[in-house]
Amino acid sequence: MRLVALHKVPASIFFQKGSRYSTIMTQSVSNSSGKKLIQIDVSSDTVCPWCFVGKRNLDKAITASKDQFEFEIKWHPFFLNPSAPKEGVNKLQFYREKFGSRTDGIIGRMTEVYRGLGLEYNISGLTGNTLDSHRLIYFAGQQGLDKQHNLVEELFLGYFTQAKYIGDREFLLECAAKVGVEGAAEFLEDPNNGLKEVNDDLKKYSANMTGVPYYEINGKHKLSGGQPPEVFLRAFEAAAN
Numbered sequence: 001m002r003l004v005a006l007h008k009v010p011a012s013i014f015f016q017k018g019s020r021y022s023t024i025m026t027q028s029v030s031n032s033s034g035k036k037l038i039q040i041d042v043s044s045d046t047v048c049p050w051c052f053v054g055k056r057n058l059d060k061a062i063t064a065s066k067d068q069f070e071f072e073i074k075w076h077p078f079f080l081n082p083s084a085p086k087e088g089v090n091k092l093q094f095y096r097e098k099f100g101s102r103t104d105g106i107i108g109r110m111t112e113v114y115r116g117l118g119l120e121y122n123i124s125g126l127t128g129n130t131l132d133s134h135r136l137i138y139f140a141g142q143q144g145l146d147k148q149h150n151l152v153e154e155l156f157l158g159y160f161t162q163a164k165y166i167g168d169r170e171f172l173l174e175c176a177a178k179v180g181v182e183g184a185a186e187f188l189e190d191p192n193n194g195l196k197e198v199n200d201d202l203k204k205y206s207a208n209m210t211g212v213p214y215y216e217i218n219g220k221h222k223l224s225g226g227q228p229p230e231v232f233l234r235a236f237e238a239a240a241n
Contacts, residue, residue, distance in 0.1 A: 036240040039072045043206040043214040044152070045080045046133040046166050049110050049121070052156035053226035054213040056117050061232035069236055073149050074141065076205040077134035077198050078212045088126030088165050095123070113226075114160070125163030133166050135194035138201065140181045150179040 040058070044051040062071050096103045107123055114121035133155055141148035154175035158164035164171045169188060176184035187193050206214070215223040215232075218239040223231065 035068060035070045037072060038069045038236050038239055039074075039218055041074050041076060041205060041216040041219075043076045043078045043209060044212050045078045046130045046137075046152075046155050046159060047127055048078075048080055048212050049114075049160055050226035051213040052160055053113055053117065054215070055152065055156065057227060057229045058215075058232055060229040061236065064229065065233060065236055069240065073145060075137055075148055075152050076201050077130075077137070078202070078206045078209060078214075079130060079134075080212070081129075084127070084129040086129045086131075086167055088128035088167050091125055091127040091163075092123050094127050119157075119161050122161050122163045125159075126165040126167075128165065128167045130166055131195075131198070132169070132172060132188060134198050136172050136176060136181070136184060136188060138194045138197050139184065139187050140176065140179070143181055147179050147181055151175055151181060154178050 042055075042058075044055075058073075092103075095107070099106055107121070111121045137148055137151060137155075140151040155166065155172075158171055158175060159166045172188065173184055205216075206212075211224065213224065213226065215227075215235075217223070217235050221235050221239045223235055
């Protein structure tokens with residue numbers, strides 16, 4: 001594997017340790033269209049603001065190149081705070097305890113970045129343990145990678161712009177329903193469902209990472225951070241050749 005020097009990554013763009021949707025990826029490696037297949041493995045946490053930025057920019061790059069490539073996107077878990085409480089804590093207070101005097105600057109920067117994407121960054125509400133959200137993302141992937149990708153969008157949108165709590169069962173089920181994931185309530189009811197798969201996925205894709213988002217393209221080209229669309233476009237070209 002080799003790291004492609006496509007863009008210097010500033011430390012600030014990743015976090016350290018009818019239908020509103022269009023079908024943007026293929027479900028199979030087989031490709032009858034003649035287009036080259038781009039497989040993207042994304043390691044992410046659902047409370048990482050730069051992960052949402054990266055997803056929105058990745059989607060823009062995919063839309064811009066869908067006539068040239070087919071895409072297969074898989075989302076993998078990462079835990080910025082593995083010991084975060086399940087019941088949740090005040091988000092702003094958590095930021096102040098973690099980042100201290102840098103908090104206001106970080107929030108201001110994220111507000112600016114999100115507005116550039118047409119979004120309003122919301123620091124209200126709770127933050128906390130993301131395990132159930134990752135279990136649900138895994139479960140959605142078993143029903144189709146499009147559903148998984150769209151579920152990640154709903155989770156990000158609710159948490160970062162609507163002050164929804166990522167550990168709230170009702171919120172998780174609302175997101176699942178919006179993207180057509182069936183059986184989510186029964187799946188999440190048993191805390192052991194998906195647990196082994198999430199842990200195995202974590203070990204395979206994210207165990208040695210110190211920050212997210214992180215992208216591996218066609219198993220060899222790697223990117224980190226909330227990259228702009230043009231960086232993804234160059235990565236697609238490099239991975240296809």
